[in-house]
Amino acid sequence: MSDKICAECQEPAELKCSGCKMVSYCSKDHQKKHWKQHKALCRPFEIGETAEIGKCLIATRDLNPGDLILVEQPLVYGPTPHMVEEGPVPCPGCCRLIVGEKSPRCPNCDFPVCDPGCPGLCDMENHGHECMILGLRDISAINGLHDFYRQDALLALRCLLLQKRHPKKYAQLLEMQSHLDKRGSGTDTYNDIQDRVFNYLDDNFFRPLKCMEMKTGKNILPDTSKETIHKICGIIDVNALEINQDAEISALYPTAYLMEHNCVPNSVHSFDNVSQGYKISIRAALPIKKGEHISTMYTHALWGTQARREHLRETKYFSCRCKRCSDPTELGTNFSALVCMGTNEQPCGGIQLPLDPLDDTTEWTCSKCEIRLTNNEVSYLVNQIGEEVDHVQLSSPTVRDLDAVLTKLSTFVHPNHYHCYAVKHSLIQLYGYQQGYMPSQMTDDTLIKKASMCRELLDVTKRLDPGNSRLPLYTGVILHELHLVNMIMVKRKWDLGMKTRVKGILAMLQECNKCLAEAKQVLQHEFTTPAGEKLNKLISTSAQEFHRWIERNKIDLSKN
Structure with missing residues (x-):
């Protein structure tokens, strides 16, 4: 509906709902009359736009922790791309993990499923619509359980299928940022998508589909071009939210994707399960003042500043400058701090912190002596420590094993360092x-x-x-x-x-x-x-x- 049309009588309107700024009315009488219908949908935010971050969600009233901000269903969901090639995979019908070495198959497309009688297999909003296309492949060419999932293509295919069944949803999806300018031809990301998604879909499904369309005169998928698939994969990588319930599921939401990143987010989100279609509920986690931006977190809270910022640059294509990233102590925790080794004669007892954590070439200085380290030296040391910690953590450690690691870590990093945190949480x-x-x-x-x-x-x-x-x-x-x-x-x-x-x-x-x-x-x-x-x-x-x-x-x- 146009924001210039009255929600009650569909006549031209200039008066907007003061709560959500999403609907308009021609008069206050019609606004009152429409309130019963609008009350459940009224949102305490408006969609704004800034030069730095683009579109974002801005609070239109003060919000307290626990206040509901947004509830909505996903445009599309499916198995998370880039899943590991070994281990259980999700059923396309119900998204529950398929357990067992020999899984049953969908009777129509031979796709690995939890059970041939899974209700979701016939549901046109889940597997039913894609089943016909997946069934076009020569079954004799299937190389086992992980053949489909190895290509990370199912979620991209589900996005493409919105073209005919839900054109409005497809239009909403295409409005999302894809950052194709940073993942274009020649980049590792482009080559990976070309091989794992486009070539796989085109060779196995789209070419037989085009032959079938020519014979029947039906246009099932109007656009399966390389450019569109790369754009869709970019949209998934940049905007999808991960749902870790039984299996790893990714979903694209029509409004929630507009929440900007902050390493200290002011909102919290939760997901209903698959039976409710993975509906998302977003609530205030901290007090949010009118006019403030509503934020979430795109990376892991228990990573240090170097790792968080590097991950965001590589996957979301921006450099975070939030208050946690800007603070060398990470909000007073010393979560990335090192213990200064001092001189060869005697350790000084100080701690090493970055002079400017927002500068990738910054030096790390000691709080007590003149010793300095380069950012690259710190990165190398921390990565070496991380590899050792991971090795121990993955080998069913005993209390003594972890105590020994913690003692060793105390020589190099602050007691609150994120590697120490991980070991202590296990201990x-x-x-x-x-x-x-x-x-x-x-x-x-x-x-x-x-x-x-x-x-x-x-x-x-x-x-x-x-x-x-x-x-x-x-x-x-x-x-x-x-x-x-x-x-x-x-x-x-x-x-x-x-x-x-x-x-x-x-x-x-x-x-x-x-x-x-x-x-x-x-x-x-x-x-x-x-x-x-x-x-x-x-x-x-x-x-x-x-x-x-x-x-x-x-x-x-x-x-x-």
Whole structure:
């Protein structure tokens, strides 16, 4: 509908809804009359545009944490491109992972599916429409389960299929930024898309489709040109949101894609599952003032500034200059800081930070001595450390293995460095669960060490993600583990008849209660992922057990 037409009577209109700026009215009477219908759709933002970032979402009123900003269905969704070539793949009908070495096949196109009777296979909005095109390939040429997914082509094909079935959706999709100027002919990205998507689709499906169209006189896919497919792949790479539920799914949304990036985002989004069509709900994570831009995060919150900015340049084609990237200490966390090695005679005890983290050629200076490092030297050192940490983390490490790595890391990087964070987060999930470190086997010193580690991790996490926008699962795990270690210490003292130390015990119990309540709040929108659902159930069970113990021992948590 034109923004100059009254939503109630379709006559010319100049008066816009003050809440969302999305619809117009010819009079206030018609605006009031239309409110019942418009209320559910009224959005607290308008679409603006700036020279620096292009189109964006701008709040049209003050928003508080938890306020709903936007709910919408995707234009299209499908398996995430660039998936690994081994391991389970999603069913095209229901998007659940296909388990087992020998998967069943779609009876019409021979595509790998979870079950030949999967309802989504016949649904024209899911697999039904593409099934006919996929069935054009010579079945004898299929090379096993991963043949289709290896080419990363299904989501691009689903985008192309919007041309005839949903032309308005297709037009919305083509309005999205593709950055073809940065991924054109001759680039590695162009060559990769040409081989993995265009050549694969054209050789196996589009050529037989054109022959069929010539015979029948039907025009099923008007445009399958190389230029269009490259543009669509660019649109997917730049704008798609990833949904990690049972399988890795990518979806393109008509409005949500306009949220700009910030390494401290002020919004949080959650997805319904496949039965609800992966509907997205976006809420305020932090207070948002009228006129402020609504932001999300395009990269990983637990990467250092160098890694985040490099990823954004390579995949989203811009250099982030947000407050976290601009701050050498990363909001006071020292998340990328190194320990200064000093001179050959004696380490000085200082820390190394970049002079200007927004400059890729910046020097790193020490807080106590004159030693300086180049950005390339730091990058090399951190990458070497990262490879070693990854190797240990992927080899089913023991508590001793991770403790040894952490000790080694302390020579080179700050205790809050993101490599240390990763090791500590793994460690707190091994203390209390691994043989030799079961609750009854841990010494008091080990319990105190775990509790201290949890509090350190919690402090860093809250600084990096104050709105619980990107790290709710990490935060939930830390809070739950802090509760558990406190309860082990409390029960140990209780069983030893040390009830006289009520103040210390009461403080730990109050912290337990606070951790469980905060974890529940942090995870309130994490019910559609297997990990989120499992963690929510675990915390619910722990809360019930905690309150039963409190009641049984007649403890008043409200005391000072």
